[in-house]
Amino acid sequence: MKAAHSESKAAKSDQMIVPERLHFSAGFWFALLGRPVGVTLDEDRIQITARSGVSAFKLVQLSATPEHESGLLWDTLVFQVGDQTLRVRGLRQGCDAATIQRFRERCSAWVGEQASSFKAEISSILMGAYLRDSHIEHLDAQINVMVSRSRRFYGGLSRDSRKAHEWLEDVYPLSAHKSRLREAFVKRKTQEHAAFFRSAESNPLTEEQTRAVILDDDRNLVLAAAGTGKTSVIVAKTLYMILEGMARPEEILVLAYSRKAREELQERLNHRLQVMQEVMPGRFPNDSRPQVSTFHSIGLKIMAQSGYIAKVSQFAEYPSSRKRWLTKQLDEYLHGGAEPITQFIGAIHPVCDPFEFESQREYERFHRDNVYETLNGDKVRSYQELLIGNWFYIQGIEHTYEPNYDRTAFSSLGYLYRPDFHINGTLIYLEHFGIDRKDNTRRDIDAVAYNDGIRKKREIHRANGTTLLETYHYEWCEGMLYASLEARLQEVGVVSDPRSWSEIHHRLNELNRVSQYAEVFDHAISAVRLERLSHDGIMNRFKQAKYANAEYFYPILIHLLDAYIKALKDTGEIDFEDMIIHAIDAVEEVRFEPTWKYILVDEFQDISQLRMDLLNTIMGKVSLPSLYCVGDDWQSIYRFSGGKLELTTRFEQLIGTASKATIQKTFRYNNSIAKVAGDFVMKNPEQYKKLITTADMADSPQVYVVDTRLSEVAHETDEGAKIRAIVETIRRNDPDGSIAVLGRYNFVLDNIRAALACSPELGRELIYWTFHGSKGLEADYCILAGFRQGRFGFPSENRTEEPVEALLPSLDGFSYSEERRLMYVALTRARKKSYIVTDPLAPSVFVEELMVGGDVDIRSPRFHEAYRASYKCPDCIDGYLVKRYKYGKTYYTCNGYPGCRTKAKACGECDGVMAEANLQRQCRSKDCTHIEYLCPQCARPLRLQRGSFGEFWGCSGFGARGNERCTYKTKKPAGSSAQVFQGLD
Numbered sequence: 014m015k016a017a018h019s020e021s022k023a024a025k026s027d028q029m030i031v032p033e034r035l036h037f038s039a040g041f042w043f044a045l046l047g048r049p050v051g052v053t054l055d056e057d058r059i060q061i062t063a064r065s066g067v068s069a070f071k072l073v074q075l076s077a078t079p080e081h082e083s084g085l086l087w088d089t090l091v092f093q094v095g096d097q098t099l100r101v102r103g104l105r106q107g108c109d110a111a112t113i114q115r116f117r118e119r120c121s122a123w124v125g126e127q128a129s130s131f132k133a134e135i136s137s138i139l140m141g142a143y144l145r146d147s148h149i150e151h152l153d154a155q156i157n158v159m160v161s162r163s164r165r166f167y168g169g170l171s172r173d174s175r176k177a178h179e180w181l182e183d184v185y186p187l188s189a190h191k192s193r194l195r196e197a198f199v200k201r202k203t204q205e206h207a208a209f210f211r212s213a214e215s216n217p218l219t220e221e222q223t224r225a226v227i228l229d230d231d232r233n234l235v236l237a238a239a240g241t242g243k244t245s246v247i248v249a250k251t252l253y254m255i256l257e258g259m260a261r262p263e264e265i266l267v268l269a270y271s272r273k274a275r276e277e278l279q280e281r282l283n284h285r286l287q288v289m290q291e292v293m294p295g296r297f298p299n300d301s302r303p304q305v306s307t308f309h310s311i312g313l314k315i316m317a318q319s320g321y322i323a324k325v326s327q328f329a330e331y332p333s334s335r336k337r338w339l340t341k342q343l344d345e346y347l348h349g350g351a352e353p354i355t356q357f358i359g360a361i362h363p364v365c366d367p368f369e370f371e372s373q374r375e376y377e378r379f380h381r382d383n384v385y386e387t388l389n390g391d392k393v394r395s396y397q398e399l400l401i402g403n404w405f406y407i408q409g410i411e412h413t414y415e416p417n418y419d420r421t422a423f424s425s426l427g428y429l430y431r432p433d434f435h436i437n438g439t440l441i442y443l444e445h446f447g448i449d450r451k452d453n454t455r456r457d458i459d460a461v462a463y464n465d466g467i468r469k470k471r472e473i474h475r476a477n478g479t480t481l482l483e484t485y486h487y488e489w490c491e492g493m494l495y496a497s498l499e500a501r502l503q504e505v506g507v508v509s510d511p512r513s514w515s516e517i518h519h520r521l522n523e524l525n526r527v528s529q530y531a532e533v534f535d536h537a538i539s540a541v542r543l544e545r546l547s548h549d550g551i552m553n554r555f556k557q558a559k560y561a562n563a564e565y566f567y568p569i570l571i572h573l574l575d576a577y578i579k580a581l582k583d584t585g586e587i588d589f590e591d592m593i594i595h596a597i598d599a600v601e602e603v604r605f606e607p608t609w610k611y612i613l614v615d616e617f618q619d620i621s622q623l624r625m626d627l628l629n630t631i632m633g634k635v636s637l638p639s640l641y642c643v644g645d646d647w648q649s650i651y652r653f654s655g656g657k658l659e660l661t662t663r664f665e666q667l668i669g670t671a672s673k674a675t676i677q678k679t680f681r682y683n684n685s686i687a688k689v690a691g692d693f694v695m696k697n698p699e700q701y702k703k704l705i706t707t708a709d710m711a712d713s714p715q716v717y718v719v720d721t722r723l724s725e726v727a728h729e730t731d732e733g734a735k736i737r738a739i740v741e742t743i744r745r746n747d748p749d750g751s752i753a754v755l756g757r758y759n760f761v762l763d764n765i766r767a768a769l770a771c772s773p774e775l776g777r778e779l780i781y782w783t784f785h786g787s788k789g790l791e792a793d794y795c796i797l798a799g800f801r802q803g804r805f806g807f808p809s810e811n812r813t814e815e816p817v818e819a820l821l822p823s824l825d826g827f828s829y830s831e832e833r834r835l836m837y838v839a840l841t842r843a844r845k846k847s848y849i850v851t852d853p854l855a856p857s858v859f860v861e862e863l864m865v866g867g868d869v870d871i872r873s874p875r876f877h878e879a880y881r882a883s884y885k886c887p888d889c890i891d892g893y894l895v896k897r898y899k900y901g902k903t904y905y906t907c908n909g910y911p912g913c914r915t916k917a918k919a920c921g922e923c924d925g926v927m928a929e930a931n932l933q934r935q936c937r938s939k940d941c942t943h944i945e946y947l948c949p950q951c952a953r954p955l956r957l958q959r960g961s962f963g964e965f966w967g968c969s970g971f972g973a974r975g976n977e978r979c980t981y982k983t984k985k986p987a988g989s990s991a992q993v994f995q996g997l998d
């Protein structure tokens with residue numbers, strides 16, 4: 014066998030320096046015919062000479078080891094180049110096996126060397142920096158080429174090259190192995206910088222904090238819980254980047270939520286930088302320090318550097334001035350007469366269709382927290398009654414809401430009859446019946462009994478010679494309510510005398526509606542600007558939210574919004590939203606070129622779309638930017654300022670893939686507070702699940718539910734006095750402990766301040782925070798107040814801000830979700846103990862929920878069911894009867910007013926609640942047996958009297974005058990056989 018032509022022996026012996034040149038020449042027949050054929054391997058290049066000419070390819074293009082085939086007339090070499098097969102025929106027969114082997118080895122060795130050096134390169138990339146998502150695709154493509162080539166040459170690879178190949182196989186694809194690779198990186202950096210992580214903050218960073226600091230993806234999301242040291246992580250992360258040389262201080266932008274938070278963070282950062290300069294000399298520059306900014310200050314800076322110097326409007330500096338200005342604008346708009354006033358009256362009350370409520374409780378809560386007050390000043394029971402009352406007022410028809418009617422109607426109805434409306438000076442009454450065309454009623458109402466009541470009412474009016482006009486729920490549904498009213502009044506000769514629009518406008522001001530409702534427009538304008546909504550965008554949001562008053566609210570909003578924007582433009586001023594909007598424009602139009610490599614955002618859970626747009630715009634203009642977001646979805650409480658929680662909870666869908674870290678060990682509070690607060694907020698399935706651990710452990714509940722009554726015998730609630738008592742107790746046990754009083758609204762705090770004004774020695778040491786204002790703060794003891802039901806309770810069903818809600822970022826469907834998070838924030842401010850002060854007879858649903866869990870310490874027997882049952886309202890689900898005094902008389906009313914209008918008499922013997930049914934009243938108090946019997950004709954109490962024929966029961970209305978007089982008497986009161994009250998005490 015002839016050997017293929019080989020080059021010099023010297024080259025062969027010294028392959029590593031000058032690789033041997035291997036050549037295969039043409040076989041006999043091809044040479045005879047003069048056909049040029051040959052194959053030469055020279056360094057990393059194979060040259061093929063064939064009839065068609067000379068071609069060459071690099072070894073890198075070989076996708077398999079070359080094959081040799083021996084033929085009858087000539088030999089053939091087969092090359093796989095990419096996915097092509099090249100057959101070089103006509104080679105000299107009987108190629109030397111050793112040469113062929115060397116040829117093949119040369120190919121494998123070359124591939125092996127490539128694999129080894131590529132492995133070294135990839136490994137150093139992975140060792141040197143955190144694997145970023147944006148690098149993976151590109152690296153994976155390269156590894157793929159290398160791995161698939163070396164796999165085909167595997168048999169011929171040296172041991173080292175095989176190892177390199179296996180290593181590459183092991184990490185490929187990086188997309189599937191990134192977690193492992195990143196964790197290995199984190200581990201290495203944790204060890205390498207152990208000294209730094211021990212001293213970057215005043216306490217050594219925990220493992221989870223350290224990991225959070227080392228993350229360095231294109232986008233990073235650090236999810237924490239209250240008191241877990243988010244600020245520590247941001248400070249340490251900033252210092253770490255400088256230490257590692259990842260960025261110079263001026264290439265780092267740290268963003269805080271508010272001016273106050275910015276100052277605190279900057280101060281802490283400066284301090285720690287100074288400490289680290291001493292601890293690790295030479296590792297941190299002395300001449301520059303990273304700057305913390307707010308979004309607004311960075312917006313202003315970008316504007317200024319892009320040449321746009323603008324004055325900040327007083328509307329931004331002093332929010333109350335914007336509200337005043339808007340009130341004036343709104344008032345001027347209403348001078349426009351019929352159309353604007355109709356829009357305004359239509360906009361200010363939430364539409365309520367009673368047939369759409371799922372449950373009685375839902376219906377009652379809605380009416381408890383939403384007051385329908387007509388232009389006449391009547392607080393009516395429903396939205397449709399409001400429309401009727403307003404219509405009467407506008408038409409100039411004098412009327413009375415729920416007038417007294419003849420008491421004798423009691424005997425047929427079983428309650429004292431008050432028709433809905435009475436036309437003053439006539440015998441005409443109007444009832445608005447809640448039925449549809451098929452006589453169906455609201456879900457929770459017994460339709461048969463209701464329709465029976467309608468028939469009885471008609472009969473009563475017939476019997477008494479009064480006129481009953483009727484309107485129906487279905488007429489409202491069909492848009493016929495006003496037409497029906499007009500027709501029915503005309504039929505009975507009631508003539509309307511419409512008021513002038515200026516009189517109605519005046520009345521709206523008299524009732525304070527214009528200034529009150531200007532606030533809603535104020536909030537709506539903020540929402541529109543925060544969400545960057547166009548006019549169409551506004552309408553779309555209203556449609557999505559099925560906001561029923563859109564046709565009235567929208568034109569006023571557009572008018573005010575345009576006027577507001579024009580006012581800013583005319584004066585050349587900007588508001589807060591403008592600061593961001595103009596900054597986005599400046600970056601987009603390259604009037605400002607950002608140089609930040611790293612953007613760190615604190616309180617990310619509250620970021621608005623507008624702020625996010627600014628971040629995205631900056632990130633889009635910087636090469637290799639990294640966004641680092643720290644937040645706590647459980648503490649998202651600024652939706653009204655545009656806070657868009659879904660940017661946190663759906664981070665990857667809305668912003669992009671990210672590396673995530675969780676920090677779940679809290680240093681602020683104990684396990685008891687952590688459990689109560691954590692379980693409470695996680696009731697909402699939309700919140701991330703977290704397993705909070707605590708540095709402090711308590712073996713008994715440290716969240717207390719405290720009665721607003723001072724003592725067990727005290728009847729009146731007195732929140733202020735109770736808080737004073739709690740403060741005194743804390744002071745006795747822990748004289749130096751800090752104490753904060755927290756309330757949902759400022760007025761709650763004002764009331765407590767006023768109550769404590771008489772004890773200046775106590776009041777001076779207290780800190781007062783609203784729940785919102787308490788964010789980021791802590792005290793040893795926190796006293797939480799204002800947990801009542803109702804419109805200004807916590808939480809509330811009030812819908813005044815319904816249009817604003819529709820414009821704000823979307824909210825998850827879980828009820829009271831934002832208020833629930835607010836409660837979490839309030840509960841987690843205490844280092845040692847949290848006190849929730851509430852009235853057992855009107856507790857917020859949140860307190861009810863906490864008490865069920867068994868994790869709180871309930872400090873009063875009055876929270877027990879037996880006590881509360883004595884005061885439970887008989888007519889509604891949530892309400893309790895609360896004692897009132899008027900004109901020297903004691904009585905009870907339901908705290909669900911105006912949704913529930915139940916009243917109860919106070920017991921003449923003990924002041925307890927008198928339960929009433931079956932023509933008798935019985936005291937509900939435990940040891941009281943007082944009973945009153947009622948007159949079956951007029952519902953007044955019966956009095957036991959002595960006459961010439963012995964004792965009898967006579968109506969106490971005997972002495973009344975005229976029609977009011979009742980002469981009923983009986984030997985045995987009708988109610989005496991029935992037991993009203995089963996003795997719940």
Ligand SMILES: Nc1ncnc2c1ncn2[C@@H]1O[C@H](COP(=O)(O)OP(=O)(O)OP(=O)(O)O)[C@@H](O)[C@H]1O
Nearest residue numbers: 216217218219239240241242243244245680681789
């Ligand atoms: N690794 C740590 N070891 C000990 N204490 C720590 C550690 N990290 C933070 N802390 C302490 O925990 C407390 C809470 O920290 P910080 O205020 O930063 O928490 P936060 O997560 O911002 O809380 P919040 O969200 O409730 O405002 C501080 O007193 C802080 O010094």
